[in-house]
Amino acid sequence: MIVKREKLTFWERLYLPALLGGFKITGSHLVDTLFRGNNVAKQVSEGYYPEIPWTVGQNYRGAPYLVRDQEGHTKCVSCQLCEFVCPPKAIKITPPGPDGLTADRPNAEKMPLEFEINMLRCIFCGFCQEVCPEEAIFLQKDYSLTGLSRAEMIYDKEKLLSLGGTHAGIQKWKHKLEEAKEQDVFPVKS
Amino acid sequence: MEFLLISLIKVVAVFGAVLTMFAYAVLAERKISAWIQGRVGPNRTAPPLALKIPILGRLLQSWGVFQPMADGLKAFLKEDFTPNYVRKAYFWLAPAIAMVPAFLVLAVIPFGSKLGNEPMVIANLDVGILYTFGIISLGVYGIVLAGYASNSKYPFLGGIRSSAQMISYEIAMGMSVIPLFLIVGELNLSEVITWQAKNGWLILYSPISFMIFLIAAFAETNRLPFDLPESETELVGGYHTEYSSMKFALFFMGEYAAMIAASAMMVTLFFGGWTLPGLSEPAGSIAAGLLHIGIFVAKLLAFMVLFIWVRWMLPRFRYDQLMDLGWRRFIPLALANILVTAVVLWMKAK
Numbered sequence: 268m269i270v271k272r273e274k275l276t277f278w279e280r281l282y283l284p285a286l287l288g289g290f291k292i293t294g295s296h297l298v299d300t301l302f303r304g305n306n307v308a309k310q311v312s313e314g315y316y317p318e319i320p321w322t323v324g325q326n327y328r329g330a331p332y333l334v335r336d337q338e339g340h341t342k343c344v345s346c347q348l349c350e351f352v353c354p355p356k357a358i359k360i361t362p363p364g365p366d367g368l369t370a371d372r373p374n375a376e377k378m379p380l381e382f383e384i385n386m387l388r389c390i391f392c393g394f395c396q397e398v399c400p401e402e403a404i405f406l407q408k409d410y411s412l413t414g415l416s417r418a419e420m421i422y423d424k425e426k427l428l429s430l431g432g433t434h435a436g437i438q439k440w441k442h443k444l445e446e447a448k449e450q451d452v453f454p455v456k457s
Numbered sequence: 458m459e460f461l462l463i464s465l466i467k468v469v470a471v472f473g474a475v476l477t478m479f480a481y482a483v484l485a486e487r488k489i490s491a492w493i494q495g496r497v498g499p500n501r502t503a504p505p506l507a508l509k510i511p512i513l514g515r516l517l518q519s520w521g522v523f524q525p526m527a528d529g530l531k532a533f534l535k536e537d538f539t540p541n542y543v544r545k546a547y548f549w550l551a552p553a554i555a556m557v558p559a560f561l562v563l564a565v566i567p568f569g570s571k572l573g574n575e576p577m578v579i580a581n582l583d584v585g586i587l588y589t590f591g592i593i594s595l596g597v598y599g600i601v602l603a604g605y606a607s608n609s610k611y612p613f614l615g616g617i618r619s620s621a622q623m624i625s626y627e628i629a630m631g632m633s634v635i636p637l638f639l640i641v642g643e644l645n646l647s648e649v650i651t652w653q654a655k656n657g658w659l660i661l662y663s664p665i666s667f668m669i670f671l672i673a674a675f676a677e678t679n680r681l682p683f684d685l686p687e688s689e690t691e692l693v694g695g696y697h698t699e700y701s702s703m704k705f706a707l708f709f710m711g712e713y714a715a716m717i718a719a720s721a722m723m724v725t726l727f728f729g730g731w732t733l734p735g736l737s738e739p740a741g742s743i744a745a746g747l748l749h750i751g752i753f754v755a756k757l758l759a760f761m762v763l764f765i766w767v768r769w770m771l772p773r774f775r776y777d778q779l780m781d782l783g784w785r786r787f788i789p790l791a792l793a794n795i796l797v798t799a800v801v802l803w804m805k806a807k
Contacts, residue, residue: 286771289770289771293493296494297489300492300495300497315497315500
Protein backbone atom coordinates (compact mmCIF):
# COMPACT_ATOMS: atom_id res chain seq x y z
CA MET A 268 0.00 0.00 0.00
CA ILE A 269 1.23 3.44 -0.85
CA VAL A 270 0.69 5.86 1.97
CA LYS A 271 -0.32 9.21 0.66
CA ARG A 272 1.77 11.88 2.25
CA GLU A 273 -0.02 15.05 3.06
CA LYS A 274 1.59 18.18 1.80
CA LEU A 275 2.82 20.33 4.65
CA THR A 276 1.84 23.95 4.81
CA PHE A 277 4.50 26.62 4.76
CA TRP A 278 4.11 27.19 8.49
CA GLU A 279 4.65 23.50 9.19
CA ARG A 280 7.66 23.32 6.89
CA LEU A 281 9.40 25.94 9.00
CA TYR A 282 9.81 23.24 11.72
CA LEU A 283 8.69 25.83 14.22
CA PRO A 284 5.35 24.27 15.26
CA ALA A 285 7.11 20.97 15.83
CA LEU A 286 9.77 22.71 17.87
CA LEU A 287 7.25 24.52 20.03
CA GLY A 288 5.28 21.31 20.50
CA GLY A 289 8.50 19.58 21.58
CA PHE A 290 9.28 22.25 24.15
CA LYS A 291 5.75 22.04 25.44
CA ILE A 292 5.64 18.30 25.93
CA THR A 293 9.15 17.86 27.35
CA GLY A 294 8.63 20.90 29.55
CA SER A 295 5.40 19.50 30.92
CA HIS A 296 7.12 16.20 31.71
CA LEU A 297 9.93 18.06 33.46
CA VAL A 298 7.48 20.02 35.60
CA ASP A 299 5.56 16.84 36.33
CA THR A 300 8.62 15.01 37.62
CA LEU A 301 10.20 17.89 39.40
CA PHE A 302 7.32 19.61 41.15
CA ARG A 303 4.53 17.06 41.30
CA GLY A 304 6.73 14.08 42.20
CA ASN A 305 5.14 12.24 39.35
CA ASN A 306 8.14 10.11 38.43
CA VAL A 307 8.35 6.44 37.55
CA ALA A 308 9.98 5.38 40.80
CA LYS A 309 7.21 6.92 42.83
CA GLN A 310 4.55 5.46 40.62
CA VAL A 311 5.86 1.92 41.03
CA SER A 312 6.13 2.01 44.80
CA GLU A 313 6.78 4.46 47.56
CA GLY A 314 10.51 4.70 47.11
CA TYR A 315 13.44 3.96 44.89
CA TYR A 316 14.85 0.72 43.63
CA PRO A 317 17.74 -0.55 45.76
CA GLU A 318 15.90 -0.01 49.04
CA ILE A 319 12.57 -1.18 47.75
CA PRO A 320 13.17 -4.06 45.36
CA TRP A 321 11.19 -4.40 42.25
CA THR A 322 8.42 -6.99 42.23
CA VAL A 323 8.75 -9.08 39.11
CA GLY A 324 5.88 -10.03 36.86
CA GLN A 325 4.35 -13.47 36.83
CA ASN A 326 5.95 -14.72 33.63
CA TYR A 327 9.26 -13.05 34.29
CA ARG A 328 12.29 -14.91 33.01
CA GLY A 329 15.01 -14.50 35.60
CA ALA A 330 18.09 -16.61 36.24
CA PRO A 331 17.83 -20.37 35.48
CA TYR A 332 18.34 -22.58 38.53
CA LEU A 333 18.20 -26.35 39.04
CA VAL A 334 15.34 -27.59 41.16
CA ARG A 335 14.82 -30.59 43.43
CA ASP A 336 11.71 -32.70 43.40
CA GLN A 337 9.22 -32.93 46.23
CA GLU A 338 11.40 -35.41 48.08
CA GLY A 339 14.53 -33.30 47.79
CA HIS A 340 16.19 -35.36 45.08
CA THR A 341 18.07 -33.96 42.12
CA LYS A 342 15.78 -33.96 39.13
CA CYS A 343 18.45 -33.49 36.47
CA VAL A 344 19.48 -36.69 34.75
CA SER A 345 22.42 -35.22 32.85
CA CYS A 346 20.91 -35.68 29.41
CA GLN A 347 22.70 -32.54 28.22
CA LEU A 348 19.83 -31.31 26.07
CA CYS A 349 19.97 -27.90 27.72
CA GLU A 350 23.70 -27.72 27.14
CA PHE A 351 23.04 -28.47 23.48
CA VAL A 352 20.22 -25.99 23.06
CA CYS A 353 21.77 -23.12 25.01
CA PRO A 354 22.34 -20.34 22.44
CA PRO A 355 25.19 -18.54 24.21
CA LYS A 356 26.72 -21.85 25.45
CA ALA A 357 26.41 -20.81 29.04
CA ILE A 358 25.68 -24.30 30.38
CA LYS A 359 28.44 -26.82 30.92
CA ILE A 360 27.53 -30.31 32.17
CA THR A 361 30.01 -32.93 33.31
CA PRO A 362 28.26 -36.32 33.06
CA PRO A 363 29.09 -38.99 35.62
CA GLY A 364 30.58 -41.42 33.06
CA PRO A 365 29.81 -45.14 32.67
CA ASP A 366 30.44 -46.12 36.27
CA GLY A 367 30.23 -42.84 38.10
CA LEU A 368 27.68 -41.21 40.24
CA THR A 369 24.24 -42.79 40.26
CA ALA A 370 21.10 -40.80 40.67
CA ASP A 371 19.89 -39.97 44.14
CA ARG A 372 16.34 -40.74 43.19
CA PRO A 373 14.50 -43.77 41.81
CA ASN A 374 13.35 -43.71 38.17
CA ALA A 375 16.61 -42.14 37.08
CA GLU A 376 19.85 -43.73 35.94
CA LYS A 377 22.24 -40.89 36.56
CA MET A 378 22.66 -37.33 37.60
CA PRO A 379 25.30 -34.82 36.60
CA LEU A 380 28.68 -34.90 38.25
CA GLU A 381 28.90 -31.18 37.75
CA PHE A 382 26.49 -28.66 36.29
CA GLU A 383 27.69 -25.14 35.64
CA ILE A 384 25.88 -22.10 34.31
CA ASN A 385 27.95 -19.09 33.43
CA MET A 386 25.61 -16.28 34.41
CA LEU A 387 27.73 -13.78 32.49
CA ARG A 388 26.89 -15.62 29.29
CA CYS A 389 23.30 -16.57 30.06
CA ILE A 390 20.76 -14.54 28.12
CA PHE A 391 17.73 -15.71 30.10
CA CYS A 392 16.03 -17.04 26.97
CA GLY A 393 14.39 -19.99 28.71
CA PHE A 394 15.31 -22.60 26.09
CA CYS A 395 16.83 -24.82 28.79
CA GLN A 396 13.58 -24.82 30.72
CA GLU A 397 11.64 -25.52 27.56
CA VAL A 398 13.82 -28.39 26.38
CA CYS A 399 14.30 -30.16 29.72
CA PRO A 400 12.51 -33.53 29.65
CA GLU A 401 12.76 -33.90 33.40
CA GLU A 402 11.57 -30.39 34.27
CA ALA A 403 14.68 -29.97 36.32
CA ILE A 404 15.63 -26.42 35.38
CA PHE A 405 13.45 -23.36 35.70
CA LEU A 406 13.93 -19.69 35.03
CA GLN A 407 13.21 -18.04 38.33
CA LYS A 408 12.68 -14.53 39.59
CA ASP A 409 16.25 -13.42 40.27
CA TYR A 410 17.23 -10.46 38.12
CA SER A 411 20.10 -8.86 39.95
CA LEU A 412 23.09 -11.18 39.83
CA THR A 413 26.33 -9.65 40.95
CA GLY A 414 29.79 -10.86 41.70
CA LEU A 415 33.26 -9.50 42.26
CA SER A 416 34.96 -11.76 39.72
CA ARG A 417 34.17 -13.71 36.60
CA ALA A 418 34.82 -16.98 38.41
CA GLU A 419 32.23 -16.03 40.98
CA MET A 420 29.60 -15.68 38.27
CA ILE A 421 29.93 -19.30 37.17
CA TYR A 422 27.34 -21.04 39.32
CA ASP A 423 28.04 -24.71 40.07
CA LYS A 424 25.61 -27.52 40.71
CA GLU A 425 25.45 -27.09 44.44
CA LYS A 426 24.79 -23.36 44.21
CA LEU A 427 22.19 -23.81 41.50
CA LEU A 428 20.36 -26.47 43.49
CA SER A 429 20.35 -24.45 46.67
CA LEU A 430 19.15 -21.33 44.86
CA GLY A 431 16.54 -23.28 42.92
CA GLY A 432 14.88 -24.92 45.87
CA THR A 433 12.23 -27.55 45.40
CA HIS A 434 9.66 -27.33 42.73
CA ALA A 435 6.76 -29.47 43.84
CA GLY A 436 4.39 -28.05 41.27
CA ILE A 437 5.28 -30.44 38.49
CA GLN A 438 5.66 -34.01 39.63
CA LYS A 439 6.27 -35.85 36.45
CA TRP A 440 7.45 -39.16 37.91
CA LYS A 441 5.44 -39.28 41.10
CA HIS A 442 2.61 -41.16 39.54
CA LYS A 443 4.86 -43.62 37.72
CA LEU A 444 6.82 -44.22 40.88
CA GLU A 445 3.72 -45.03 42.86
CA GLU A 446 2.64 -47.40 40.11
CA ALA A 447 6.01 -49.10 40.14
CA LYS A 448 5.95 -49.44 43.91
CA GLU A 449 2.53 -50.98 43.73
CA GLN A 450 3.88 -53.55 41.26
CA ASP A 451 6.37 -54.68 43.88
CA VAL A 452 3.62 -55.44 46.36
CA PHE A 453 2.24 -58.92 46.10
CA PRO A 454 -0.46 -59.86 45.22
CA VAL A 455 -0.83 -57.29 42.43
CA LYS A 456 -3.89 -55.11 42.61
CA SER A 457 -5.96 -55.43 39.52
CA MET B 458 55.14 42.19 33.98
CA GLU B 459 52.00 43.32 35.73
CA PHE B 460 50.07 42.76 32.52
CA LEU B 461 51.38 39.19 32.33
CA LEU B 462 50.48 38.48 35.92
CA ILE B 463 46.95 39.85 35.62
CA SER B 464 46.40 38.00 32.37
CA LEU B 465 47.61 34.81 33.98
CA ILE B 466 45.19 35.25 36.86
CA LYS B 467 42.33 35.83 34.42
CA VAL B 468 43.29 32.79 32.35
CA VAL B 469 43.42 30.56 35.40
CA ALA B 470 40.12 31.93 36.71
CA VAL B 471 38.32 31.45 33.40
CA PHE B 472 39.83 28.01 32.93
CA GLY B 473 38.76 26.97 36.40
CA ALA B 474 35.29 28.41 35.93
CA VAL B 475 34.84 26.60 32.62
CA LEU B 476 36.05 23.29 34.04
CA THR B 477 33.63 23.61 36.95
CA MET B 478 30.86 24.54 34.56
CA PHE B 479 31.75 21.51 32.44
CA ALA B 480 31.49 19.19 35.41
CA TYR B 481 28.17 20.58 36.50
CA ALA B 482 26.86 20.81 32.94
CA VAL B 483 27.25 17.04 32.77
CA LEU B 484 25.30 16.74 35.98
CA ALA B 485 22.66 19.14 34.65
CA GLU B 486 22.46 17.10 31.48
CA ARG B 487 21.82 13.93 33.49
CA LYS B 488 19.36 15.55 35.85
CA ILE B 489 17.36 17.38 33.21
CA SER B 490 17.20 14.34 30.97
CA ALA B 491 16.01 12.34 33.96
CA TRP B 492 13.29 14.83 34.79
CA ILE B 493 12.10 14.99 31.22
CA GLN B 494 11.94 11.21 31.09
CA GLY B 495 10.21 10.84 34.45
CA ARG B 496 13.27 9.53 36.29
CA VAL B 497 15.11 10.95 39.26
CA GLY B 498 18.71 11.11 38.01
CA PRO B 499 21.91 10.67 40.02
CA ASN B 500 21.03 10.85 43.73
CA ARG B 501 23.40 8.37 45.38
CA THR B 502 26.95 9.66 45.32
CA ALA B 503 28.27 11.33 48.42
CA PRO B 504 31.49 11.19 50.40
CA PRO B 505 30.82 9.72 53.86
CA LEU B 506 31.86 12.93 55.57
CA ALA B 507 29.27 14.99 53.69
CA LEU B 508 26.49 12.74 54.92
CA LYS B 509 27.41 13.68 58.49
CA ILE B 510 26.01 17.19 57.90
CA PRO B 511 22.42 17.15 59.13
CA ILE B 512 19.73 17.54 56.46
CA LEU B 513 21.94 19.51 54.05
CA GLY B 514 24.19 16.49 53.40
CA ARG B 515 21.26 14.31 52.39
CA LEU B 516 19.78 17.11 50.31
CA LEU B 517 23.01 17.69 48.38
CA GLN B 518 23.28 13.96 47.87
CA SER B 519 19.81 13.74 46.37
CA TRP B 520 20.62 16.63 44.04
CA GLY B 521 23.68 14.73 42.86
CA VAL B 522 26.04 17.54 43.77
CA PHE B 523 28.92 15.15 44.43
CA GLN B 524 28.42 13.12 41.26
CA PRO B 525 30.83 15.16 39.06
CA MET B 526 33.67 14.47 41.52
CA ALA B 527 33.06 10.75 41.31
CA ASP B 528 32.83 10.95 37.52
CA GLY B 529 36.09 12.86 37.30
CA LEU B 530 37.85 10.47 39.63
CA LYS B 531 36.59 7.55 37.60
CA ALA B 532 37.87 9.08 34.37
CA PHE B 533 41.32 9.43 35.89
CA LEU B 534 41.45 5.95 37.35
CA LYS B 535 40.14 3.99 34.38
CA GLU B 536 42.49 1.99 32.25
CA ASP B 537 43.74 4.11 29.38
CA PHE B 538 43.56 1.62 26.57
CA THR B 539 45.24 2.23 23.23
CA PRO B 540 44.25 -0.39 20.65
CA ASN B 541 47.27 -1.70 18.76
CA TYR B 542 45.84 -0.94 15.32
CA VAL B 543 45.55 2.82 15.76
CA ARG B 544 47.92 5.47 14.40
CA LYS B 545 49.48 6.24 17.75
CA ALA B 546 50.75 9.80 17.37
CA TYR B 547 47.52 11.16 15.91
CA PHE B 548 45.46 9.05 18.29
CA TRP B 549 47.12 10.80 21.20
CA LEU B 550 46.99 14.20 19.60
CA ALA B 551 43.32 14.21 18.60
CA PRO B 552 41.66 14.67 22.03
CA ALA B 553 43.86 17.68 22.78
CA ILE B 554 43.10 19.25 19.42
CA ALA B 555 39.40 18.69 19.98
CA MET B 556 39.48 20.42 23.34
CA VAL B 557 41.86 23.33 22.94
CA PRO B 558 39.95 25.48 20.36
CA ALA B 559 36.84 25.65 22.52
CA PHE B 560 38.92 27.09 25.35
CA LEU B 561 40.76 29.48 23.06
CA VAL B 562 37.50 31.04 21.92
CA LEU B 563 36.75 32.08 25.47
CA ALA B 564 39.85 34.28 25.49
CA VAL B 565 38.14 37.10 23.59
CA ILE B 566 34.74 36.94 25.27
CA PRO B 567 34.14 39.85 27.66
CA PHE B 568 32.63 38.10 30.64
CA GLY B 569 32.16 41.21 32.74
CA SER B 570 32.68 44.94 32.62
CA LYS B 571 35.41 45.84 35.08
CA LEU B 572 36.80 44.62 38.33
CA GLY B 573 38.65 47.53 39.86
CA ASN B 574 40.41 49.00 36.86
CA GLU B 575 40.83 45.80 34.95
CA PRO B 576 38.54 45.02 31.98
CA MET B 577 37.08 41.56 32.38
CA VAL B 578 38.27 40.04 29.15
CA ILE B 579 41.45 38.04 28.68
CA ALA B 580 42.37 39.45 25.29
CA ASN B 581 40.63 42.57 24.04
CA LEU B 582 41.29 41.90 20.36
CA ASP B 583 40.14 44.35 17.72
CA VAL B 584 39.39 41.45 15.39
CA GLY B 585 37.63 39.44 18.11
CA ILE B 586 34.99 37.86 15.96
CA LEU B 587 37.35 36.90 13.13
CA TYR B 588 39.64 35.28 15.65
CA THR B 589 36.68 33.39 17.11
CA PHE B 590 35.59 31.97 13.78
CA GLY B 591 39.16 31.13 12.88
CA ILE B 592 39.60 29.17 16.08
CA ILE B 593 36.19 27.49 16.10
CA SER B 594 36.84 26.00 12.69
CA LEU B 595 39.93 24.29 14.12
CA GLY B 596 37.68 22.23 16.38
CA VAL B 597 36.75 19.98 13.49
CA TYR B 598 40.37 18.82 13.11
CA GLY B 599 40.34 17.07 16.45
CA ILE B 600 37.32 15.05 15.42
CA VAL B 601 38.54 14.28 11.91
CA LEU B 602 41.93 13.32 13.28
CA ALA B 603 40.32 11.05 15.86
CA GLY B 604 38.30 9.40 13.11
CA TYR B 605 41.38 8.92 10.96
CA ALA B 606 43.73 7.85 13.74
CA SER B 607 41.38 5.24 15.15
CA ASN B 608 41.82 3.23 11.96
CA SER B 609 38.44 1.64 12.36
CA LYS B 610 35.19 1.98 10.45
CA TYR B 611 32.80 3.73 12.80
CA PRO B 612 35.12 6.48 13.95
CA PHE B 613 36.11 7.02 10.34
CA LEU B 614 32.49 7.51 9.28
CA GLY B 615 31.98 9.82 12.25
CA GLY B 616 35.03 11.87 11.28
CA ILE B 617 33.88 12.21 7.68
CA ARG B 618 30.42 13.25 8.73
CA SER B 619 31.70 15.79 11.16
CA SER B 620 34.01 17.39 8.62
CA ALA B 621 31.15 17.82 6.14
CA GLN B 622 28.73 18.99 8.80
CA MET B 623 30.97 21.47 10.55
CA ILE B 624 32.24 23.02 7.34
CA SER B 625 28.68 23.46 6.04
CA TYR B 626 27.43 25.13 9.15
CA GLU B 627 30.55 27.22 9.58
CA ILE B 628 29.55 29.13 6.46
CA ALA B 629 25.98 29.77 7.60
CA MET B 630 27.24 30.76 11.04
CA GLY B 631 29.84 33.15 9.72
CA MET B 632 27.41 34.80 7.33
CA SER B 633 24.71 35.11 9.97
CA VAL B 634 26.80 37.51 12.05
CA ILE B 635 27.81 39.82 9.19
CA PRO B 636 24.60 41.92 9.56
CA LEU B 637 25.51 42.52 13.19
CA PHE B 638 28.78 44.07 12.23
CA LEU B 639 27.15 46.07 9.48
CA ILE B 640 24.89 47.50 12.16
CA VAL B 641 27.52 48.00 14.84
CA GLY B 642 30.49 48.83 12.64
CA GLU B 643 33.01 47.16 14.96
CA LEU B 644 34.59 43.72 15.20
CA ASN B 645 35.76 44.09 18.79
CA LEU B 646 33.40 42.16 21.06
CA SER B 647 33.71 44.67 23.91
CA GLU B 648 32.65 47.41 21.51
CA VAL B 649 29.73 45.28 20.37
CA ILE B 650 28.54 45.11 23.96
CA THR B 651 29.00 48.85 24.48
CA TRP B 652 26.91 49.46 21.36
CA GLN B 653 24.19 47.14 22.63
CA ALA B 654 24.15 48.90 25.99
CA LYS B 655 23.42 52.13 24.18
CA ASN B 656 21.02 50.96 21.48
CA GLY B 657 19.38 47.79 22.78
CA TRP B 658 20.20 44.14 22.25
CA LEU B 659 21.10 43.02 18.77
CA ILE B 660 18.53 40.24 18.71
CA LEU B 661 15.92 43.01 18.31
CA TYR B 662 17.72 44.27 15.23
CA SER B 663 18.42 40.96 13.58
CA PRO B 664 16.35 38.04 14.89
CA ILE B 665 17.01 35.97 11.76
CA SER B 666 20.75 36.18 12.42
CA PHE B 667 20.15 34.88 15.89
CA MET B 668 18.03 31.99 14.65
CA ILE B 669 20.65 30.91 12.11
CA PHE B 670 23.46 31.36 14.61
CA LEU B 671 21.65 29.34 17.26
CA ILE B 672 20.95 26.41 14.97
CA ALA B 673 24.41 26.52 13.46
CA ALA B 674 25.79 26.52 16.99
CA PHE B 675 23.96 23.27 17.67
CA ALA B 676 25.53 21.78 14.57
CA GLU B 677 28.98 23.15 15.38
CA THR B 678 28.98 21.68 18.86
CA ASN B 679 27.70 18.29 17.66
CA ARG B 680 24.65 18.47 19.86
CA LEU B 681 21.39 16.78 19.07
CA PRO B 682 19.52 17.11 16.74
CA PHE B 683 22.79 17.38 14.78
CA ASP B 684 25.02 14.91 16.60
CA LEU B 685 25.78 12.89 13.49
CA PRO B 686 29.52 12.53 14.19
CA GLU B 687 28.61 10.59 17.34
CA SER B 688 25.19 9.16 16.57
CA GLU B 689 25.34 6.30 19.04
CA THR B 690 22.58 4.33 17.36
CA GLU B 691 24.38 3.93 14.05
CA LEU B 692 28.06 4.56 14.68
CA VAL B 693 28.53 3.05 18.17
CA GLY B 694 30.23 6.14 19.52
CA GLY B 695 31.24 7.87 16.32
CA TYR B 696 34.66 9.47 16.34
CA HIS B 697 35.44 8.54 19.94
CA THR B 698 34.51 4.87 19.71
CA GLU B 699 38.09 3.70 20.29
CA TYR B 700 38.85 6.13 23.10
CA SER B 701 38.71 5.37 26.77
CA SER B 702 39.42 6.91 30.13
CA MET B 703 40.91 10.41 30.19
CA LYS B 704 41.26 10.67 26.43
CA PHE B 705 37.52 10.15 26.10
CA ALA B 706 36.97 12.62 28.92
CA LEU B 707 38.92 15.20 26.93
CA PHE B 708 36.57 14.79 23.97
CA PHE B 709 33.68 15.10 26.35
CA MET B 710 35.19 18.19 27.89
CA GLY B 711 35.76 19.61 24.43
CA GLU B 712 32.11 19.15 23.55
CA TYR B 713 30.91 20.90 26.67
CA ALA B 714 33.53 23.63 26.44
CA ALA B 715 32.36 24.22 22.88
CA MET B 716 28.81 24.51 24.19
CA ILE B 717 29.94 27.01 26.79
CA ALA B 718 31.87 28.95 24.16
CA ALA B 719 28.89 28.98 21.78
CA SER B 720 26.59 30.12 24.59
CA ALA B 721 29.04 32.85 25.53
CA MET B 722 29.18 33.99 21.90
CA MET B 723 25.41 34.17 21.66
CA VAL B 724 25.14 36.09 24.90
CA THR B 725 27.80 38.52 23.75
CA LEU B 726 26.54 39.02 20.21
CA PHE B 727 22.79 39.00 20.67
CA PHE B 728 21.92 39.47 24.32
CA GLY B 729 24.12 42.32 25.41
CA GLY B 730 26.79 40.34 27.28
CA TRP B 731 27.08 41.50 30.88
CA THR B 732 24.57 44.33 30.47
CA LEU B 733 20.93 44.44 31.41
CA PRO B 734 18.59 47.30 30.56
CA GLY B 735 19.38 49.88 33.23
CA LEU B 736 22.67 48.23 34.19
CA SER B 737 24.76 49.21 31.23
CA GLU B 738 27.50 51.44 32.71
CA PRO B 739 30.89 49.78 33.29
CA ALA B 740 31.17 48.93 36.94
CA GLY B 741 32.62 51.49 39.33
CA SER B 742 32.91 49.24 42.35
CA ILE B 743 33.98 45.65 42.92
CA ALA B 744 30.43 44.61 43.86
CA ALA B 745 29.00 45.99 40.62
CA GLY B 746 31.78 44.26 38.70
CA LEU B 747 30.88 40.95 40.29
CA LEU B 748 27.21 41.60 39.57
CA HIS B 749 28.04 42.08 35.90
CA ILE B 750 29.94 38.80 35.82
CA GLY B 751 26.95 37.22 37.53
CA ILE B 752 24.58 38.55 34.86
CA PHE B 753 26.81 37.22 32.11
CA VAL B 754 27.03 33.78 33.74
CA ALA B 755 23.28 33.68 34.30
CA LYS B 756 22.58 34.38 30.64
CA LEU B 757 25.18 31.80 29.67
CA LEU B 758 23.60 29.17 31.91
CA ALA B 759 20.19 29.86 30.39
CA PHE B 760 21.64 28.98 26.99
CA MET B 761 23.28 25.86 28.42
CA VAL B 762 19.90 24.71 29.70
CA LEU B 763 18.44 25.36 26.26
CA PHE B 764 21.19 23.22 24.70
CA ILE B 765 20.44 20.41 27.13
CA TRP B 766 16.69 20.70 26.87
CA VAL B 767 16.72 20.50 23.08
CA ARG B 768 18.88 17.39 23.23
CA TRP B 769 16.12 15.48 25.02
CA MET B 770 13.41 16.83 22.77
CA LEU B 771 14.30 16.38 19.13
CA PRO B 772 15.25 13.23 17.25
CA ARG B 773 18.42 13.25 15.17
CA PHE B 774 18.28 14.65 11.66
CA ARG B 775 19.06 12.35 8.78
CA TYR B 776 22.33 13.18 7.09
CA ASP B 777 20.80 14.49 3.86
CA GLN B 778 18.29 16.56 5.82
CA LEU B 779 21.17 18.10 7.70
CA MET B 780 23.00 19.01 4.52
CA ASP B 781 19.78 20.25 2.93
CA LEU B 782 19.05 22.49 5.89
CA GLY B 783 22.55 23.90 5.89
CA TRP B 784 23.14 24.53 2.21
CA ARG B 785 19.68 25.09 0.77
CA ARG B 786 17.96 26.93 3.61
CA PHE B 787 20.39 28.69 5.88
CA ILE B 788 23.02 29.89 3.47
CA PRO B 789 20.51 31.59 1.12
CA LEU B 790 18.67 32.92 4.15
CA ALA B 791 21.88 34.30 5.65
CA LEU B 792 22.80 35.90 2.32
CA ALA B 793 19.37 37.49 2.01
CA ASN B 794 19.69 38.71 5.57
CA ILE B 795 22.98 40.42 4.79
CA LEU B 796 21.51 42.02 1.69
CA VAL B 797 18.37 43.28 3.41
CA THR B 798 20.32 44.68 6.35
CA ALA B 799 22.77 46.40 4.02
CA VAL B 800 19.96 47.94 1.97
CA VAL B 801 18.11 49.15 5.07
CA LEU B 802 21.28 50.69 6.48
CA TRP B 803 22.00 52.34 3.14
CA MET B 804 18.50 53.79 2.97
CA LYS B 805 18.84 55.11 6.50
CA ALA B 806 22.23 56.65 5.80
CA LYS B 807 20.77 58.54 2.86
